[in-house]
Amino acid sequence: MKRQLMRIMSVFCALFIVASMIIPSVYAKDKVWSSAYAYTLNSAMSNCGTLSTENSDGYIDISTTCPTGVFYADLVNFENAVEPCLVMFYTDGNTNSISVDIYRYDAEERSAKIVTTVKEPLKTQDGEIAEIALAEGGDYRYVVFNRYMGNDLVSEEYYTVIENDAFMRVEPPGQKLLFGVVSFTSKYLHPEVDISNFNGNLSIFFSLLKDGAAQNVGYTDILGDITNDEHEKLSRVLSRTAEFTETFDIGNYSTMAEYSLAVNRHNGNGKFNAITNIYDLGDELYYVRYSTDLCFYNSTVLRRTDKVTDDYQILNVRNDCIPFSDTELDSIKKAYMKNKLVLEKSGGMELKSEPFIKVNKLDVEKPLDVPQMISPSLRKPLALIGGGVLIGLFILLWVLFSSDDK
DSSP states (O other), X not given: OHHHHHHHHHHHHHHHHHHHHHHHHHHSOOOTTHHHHHHHHHHHHHHHOBOOBSXXXXXXXXXXXXXXXXXXXEEEOTTSOSSOEEEEEEEETTTTEEEEEXXXXXXXXXXXXXXXXXXXXXOOOTTEEEEEEEEEETTEEEEEEEEEETTEEXXXXXXXXXXXXXXXXXXXXXXXXXXXXXXXXXXXXXXXXXXXXXXXXXXXXXXHHHHHHHTTOOSEEOGGGBOHHHHHHHHHHHHHHTTOOSOEEGGGOSSHHHHHHHHTOOOOOOOEEEEEEEEEEETTEEEEEEEESSOSOEEEEEEEOTTSGGGEEEEEEXXXXXXXXXXXXXXXXXXXXXXXXXXXXXXXXXXXXXXXOOOOOTTOOXXXXXXXXXXXXXXXXXXXXXXHHHHHHHHHHHHHHHSOOO
């Protein structure tokens, strides 16, 4: 009996070790939605503009005309989902209304998909005040529309997202915590979130989305591995791309003469500061991010070749940009590998020599690297199966220890 228990304990310990290596990789999920949400918010701000006030508790007069613009955006886990939804609040002067757009991240298409738009007319009765808020009640989050007559609540509507579909709750949640976003009448808007200083909070939120996109690149960063000579060559190339005033892409040109004319036509005032990342895309294609005196997120895609000065052909330039995602980089690489204007690669980027010489001994076992042996797509199912097995073993051990030796 004791020998059997020892065997069971050994199996249990082995499974516990494997599960402890798998489960963290499942729950340490990257913010793959950051880039998609950043593009969505940037597009809305570019098309509609933004609303702001001089003071943090200021009002916006809409008695004569209603402005159009985004004034607030947030990430909301409506049903404690792994990936949050993007919720964006904006006014529409054409329809004299205020709207809330809810977007979800589509993992298959790797883009932001609209779930629903909830629109409320900026029209109230005399003495009536309308409010739009975010709320939390139990396991759900809500977008709330309330209307008050004085201090009395006249009506309330609760909207949420369940399994990527929008629903309106029939009855208000029993316990709720309201977070006000904006209140209004037919004459004024009163943002309950701070939109002063040219809507600085919205700019901070947008920057956080860009930071998340920047941290979610799966390619290898080799900045620390290149030689000083290679770093100087790249710095000279980036000093040129920092001056570009518009987005540049070699795919927009059909002849080498047109491309050469465009790549040498730059007269901006941006000055290169420092390289932040160099990602190796393979086939001597490199995605380089760098900062300038004007903005932090700038990028270029280069081809390593000995047919141009400084050994790098400029293929793509974006200044003050949302960092590329893996999906975009994959598409860019495929397109550039087919482009006839992309020059042939050379011998490769010069990397620093290793400070140590690897010694292989027969009596040294190679360590087991579990995370790399398991496909990322299988880690979550395996973690769930492992959890079920562990629970089963706990029950089995409890039964064995609680029974007699027979």
